[in-house]
Amino acid sequence: MTKVTMRTYSYLFLLPAGIIYFVFYLLPTILSFFFSMTRWTLTKWDFIGFENYATFFSETSLSIGFKNTVIYAIVTCGLKVVFGLLLGAFLTSQVKFKNYLRSVVFFPTLLSTIAVGIAFSTMMHPSQGVMNKALDAIGIIGPDWLGNTKLALLSVASVDVWKGVGVATVIFIAGITAIPQEYYEALKIDGGSNWSAFRHITMPLSRPAMNSVIILAFIGGLRSFDLIWAMTKGGPGFTTDLIASIIYKQYQAGFYGLATAGNVILFICVSVLAFPLYKFLTRSEVDV
Amino acid sequence: MGRGGRQLALGVVALFISTMIFWIPFYFVIINSLKNQTQSADLSMAWPTSFHFFENYKAVLSASEHMLVRAFLNSALLTILSIGILVLVAAMAGFVLQRREGGRASSLINFLVLAGLMIPPAIVPTIWVLDGIHLFKTLTGITLVEVSLHFPFAAILYKAFVASLPREIDESAMIDGCGGGRLFFGIIFPLLKPVTSTIIVLTSINVFNDFVNPLYFFPGSANATVQLTLYNFMSRFTTSWNLLFADIVLISIPMLVLFIFFNKKIVAGMTAGAVKG
Numbered sequence: 322m323t324k325v326t327m328r329t330y331s332y333l334f335l336l337p338a339g340i341i342y343f344v345f346y347l348l349p350t351i352l353s354f355f356f357s358m359t360r361w362t363l364t365k366w367d368f369i370g371f372e373n374y375a376t377f378f379s380e381t382s383l384s385i386g387f388k389n390t391v392i393y394a395i396v397t398c399g400l401k402v403v404f405g406l407l408l409g410a411f412l413t414s415q416v417k418f419k420n421y422l423r424s425v426v427f428f429p430t431l432l433s434t435i436a437v438g439i440a441f442s443t444m445m446h447p448s449q450g451v452m453n454k455a456l457d458a459i460g461i462i463g464p465d466w467l468g469n470t471k472l473a474l475l476s477v478a479s480v481d482v483w484k485g486v487g488v489a490t491v492i493f494i495a496g497i498t499a500i501p502q503e504y505y506e507a508l509k510i511d512g513g514s515n516w517s518a519f520r521h522i523t524m525p526l527s528r529p530a531m532n533s534v535i536i537l538a539f540i541g542g543l544r545s546f547d548l549i550w551a552m553t554k555g556g557p558g559f560t561t562d563l564i565a566s567i568i569y570k571q572y573q574a575g576f577y578g579l580a581t582a583g584n585v586i587l588f589i590c591v592s593v594l595a596f597p598l599y600k601f602l603t604r605s606e607v608d609v
Numbered sequence: 610m611g612r613g614g615r616q617l618a619l620g621v622v623a624l625f626i627s628t629m630i631f632w633i634p635f636y637f638v639i640i641n642s643l644k645n646q647t648q649s650a651d652l653s654m655a656w657p658t659s660f661h662f663f664e665n666y667k668a669v670l671s672a673s674e675h676m677l678v679r680a681f682l683n684s685a686l687l688t689i690l691s692i693g694i695l696v697l698v699a700a701m702a703g704f705v706l707q708r709r710e711g712g713r714a715s716s717l718i719n720f721l722v723l724a725g726l727m728i729p730p731a732i733v734p735t736i737w738v739l740d741g742i743h744l745f746k747t748l749t750g751i752t753l754v755e756v757s758l759h760f761p762f763a764a765i766l767y768k769a770f771v772a773s774l775p776r777e778i779d780e781s782a783m784i785d786g787c788g789g790g791r792l793f794f795g796i797i798f799p800l801l802k803p804v805t806s807t808i809i810v811l812t813s814i815n816v817f818n819d820f821v822n823p824l825y826f827f828p829g830s831a832n833a834t835v836q837l838t839l840y841n842f843m844s845r846f847t848t849s850w851n852l853l854f855a856d857i858v859l860i861s862i863p864m865l866v867l868f869i870f871f872n873k874k875i876v877a878g879m880t881a882g883a884v885k886g
Contacts, residue, residue, distance in 0.1 A: 326709070328788065329708075329783060329788065329789045329792060330704075330709050331705070331789050332705065332709075332714065333789075334701040334702065334704065334705040334789065334793070335701070335702050335705055335706070335718070337697070337698040337701065338698035338699060338701065338702040338760055339702070341694075341756050341760070342721075342722075342757045342760050344738065344742075344753075344757075345735065345738070345739075345753050345754050345756075345758075346725060346757040348734075348738055349734035349735040349737070350730070350731045350734075352734040352738070353731035353734045356733065356734055356737070361733075363737055363740065411623070415616050416616055416619050417616055417619070417620030417621075418620045421624075422624070424872060425627045425631050425632075426627070427875070427876065428631060428868070429631065430814075431814055431861075431865065431868050431875075432818070432861055432864070433818040433835075433836055433860060433864075435836050435840055436638075436839060436857040436860065436861060437634075439839070439857065440634055440637065440638050440854075440857065443652050444634065444652075446652055449651065449652045450652060451633070451637060451652070451653070454653070483630070491876050494876075544729045546821055550820075551843075568732060569824075572825070577733045580733050581731065581732075581733045584729070584732060584733070584734075587729050588728055588729065591727055591728060592728075595727060596727070
C-alpha cells in the first residue's frame with residue numbers, strides 16, 4: 322500500500338462501525354462461551370463447566386426445543402423454496418395482473434410478526450375461528466390448529482410461510498429474470514413444452530437464487546422466535562418451544578447461564594448445519 | 610381459447626386465490642376493529658351491526674395513559690436514529706473495505722462481517738455489556754444494538770455498490786488535493802444514494818417491526834415500542850378483540866405507507882441484497 326492509499330482509504334473510516342459492531346455484537350458473542358459455563362446472576366458468576374449443557378440436553382422440556390427448531394427450519398425453508406419457485410416462475414410469465422399479484426405476495430413481509438401471529442391465532446381458534454367455520458361449511462370438522470400437540474408446530478410454520486414467501490418469491494423473480502431469453506427461444510424452436518422449459522431451464526438456471534432463498538430461510542427458521550411467542554408461547558406443553566423461546570423463558574426465570582448455553586447451542590446449530598449447507602450449495606452452483 | 614385468453618383466465622384465477630389467501634386476513638382484522646366488544650368476540654367475518662370507528666381507535670390510543678402514543682414516538686425515534694447511524698458508519702466501512710480489498714486486515718474483517726449475517730446475537734451477554742456501560746434500558750443502548758445487528762447486511766450492500774464506482778473518480782479527486790474525508794463525504798457518499806435508499810427502506814421495516822430486541826434490551830412501560838404495546842395489550846384486551854385489532858391496524862399503517870411509496874424500491878433492494886450479497 323502506498324502512503325496515498327493509506328491516507329485516502331484509511332482504516333480510521335472503519336473505526337466507528339468497528340467499535341459499535343465489536344462492543345454490541347462481537348464481544349457479547351465471545352463472552353457467551355464463557356458465561357454459558359457459569360451459574361450467573363449478571364453481577365456474580367460461579368464457573369460450573371458443562372453443567373448447563375448437561376441440564377439442557379437431559380431435560381426434555383429444554384431439549385425438545387432443539388428438535389423443534391430443526392423441524393421448524395426445515396419445514397419453513399422447504400415450503401418457502403417450493404412456493405417461492407412456483408410463484409416466481411408464475412409471476413415472470415405473461416400472466417395478466419402481474420404487478421398487482423407481485424405486490425400482494427410481497428405485502429405480508431411488511432407486517433409486524435406479532436400482529437400476524439395474533440391475527441392468525443384468532444383465525445385458528447378451534448370452534449369460533451374463521452378457518453374451521455369455513456371447513457364446517459363444506460362438511461369437514463377442522464382440527465384444533467394450535468392446541469393439538471402434533472399439529473401446533475406445523476400450524477405456526479405455515480403462518481411463517483404465509484408471511485415470508487414474498488421475500489423468497491422476489492428473489493426467485495430476480496433470478497429467473499436474469500436467465501437469457503435465448504434459452505427459452507431455442508427450446509421453443511425444438512418444440513419443448515412449458516413444463517420442459519420450467520424443468521430444464523428455469524429450475525437449473527435459477528440455482529443461485531434458490532441457494533440464497535435456502536440459506537436465508539433456513540437461518541431465519543433456526544433463529545425464529547416472535548411468531549411462536551405470539552401464537553403459542555411454546556405450548557401446548559413444550560411442543561412448540563424453539564431454542565429461541567427457551568432462551569427467553571430461561572432468561573425470564575433468571576437462569577442467565579442456562580439461557581446463554583441455549584444461545585451457544587443455537588450458534589452451534591447454525592455453524593454445523595447452515596455453514597456446510599452454504600458451502601455445499603455454492604460449490605455445486607452452475608454459472609449462467 | 611387463444612393464448613391471450615388463457616393468460617387472462619389464469620390471471621383471474623390467480624386474483625381469486627390471492628384474495629382468499631392474502632386479503633381475507635386483512636379484511637378480518639379491519640372489520641373486527643370496527644365492531645363493538647360483544648360482536649368482535651364472535652371472531653367472525655360478519656359485517657358490523659354498528660360501526661365503532663372513533664370509540665375503538667380512541668380507546669386504544671388513550672389506553673394506559675396514552676401508552677401507544679408514547680410507543681409510536683419511541684419506535685419512530687429508534688428507527689430514525691438507527692438508520693442515521695447505520696447509513697453513516699456502514700457506508701464509510703463499505704467504502705474502505707472495497708477500496709482496500711486484499712489489504713492485510715481486510716480478509717479478517719470481511720470474515721467477521723459475514724459471520725454477523727449468520728450467527729445469532731448472544732442476548733444475555735449483550736445485556737451484561739449494556740449494563741456495564743450504563744446503556745441498558747436506554748434508547749441509546751438499543752439503537753446501538755440495532756445498528757450493530759444491521760451492520761453486516763448494510764456494509765455488504767455498500768461494498769458491492771462501491772465496486773461499481775470507477776477508481777478514476779478517486780484518483781482525479783486526489784489530484785485535485787482531496788483527502789480521504791473530503792473524497793468520501795463530498796464525492797462518494799452522494800453517489801451511493803440508490804443503495805442508501807434501499808438500506809433506509811429495508812432497515813426501517815426491520816427496526817420498526819422488531820419485537821425481540823426491544824423485549825430484551827428496552828423493557829419497562831415508559832420505554833414501550835409499538836410491537837411491545839401490541840404484546841402487552843394482548844393480555845389486557847383478551848376480552849376486547851375489537852381494541853386489539855384496532856391496535857394491529859394502527860401499528861401497521863406506517864409500514865403500509867412506506868410500501869405504497871417505495872414498492873419498487875423495496876423489491877429492487879431485496880433482490881440486490883439477496884442475489885449479489
